[in-house]
Amino acid sequence: MDAITTARLDRSKVYVIYCDGIGCNGSTKAALKLASLGFQVKELIGGLDFWKRDGHPLTWGDAPGEWPLAAPKASCGC
Numbered sequence: 001m002d003a004i005t006t007a008r009l010d011r012s013k014v015y016v017i018y019c020d021g022i023g024c025n026g027s028t029k030a031a032l033k034l035a036s037l038g039f040q041v042k043e044l045i046g047g048l049d050f051w052k053r054d055g056h057p058l059t060w061g062d063a064p065g066e067w068p069l070a071a072p073k074a075s076c077g078c
Helices: 026-036 047-053
Strands: 014-017 040-043
Touching: 014 026, 026 040
Parallel strands: 014 040
Antiparallel strands: none
């Protein structure tokens, strides 16, 4: 990530960065890089795995930021 590849991102938004799970540090590296480029970032500790284990909803879709009327039930895949 650099100034060129992030030029289209909205700097007025807060970006939540996450990995698949606790064993990955890619989200930490990405959050640090985005913060150094001037973005507001938060890291989801525990990643998507902990998010799902805690029963939070997931959504899929093509429209950024759009939340569906009925979110599918989260499953940890255990």
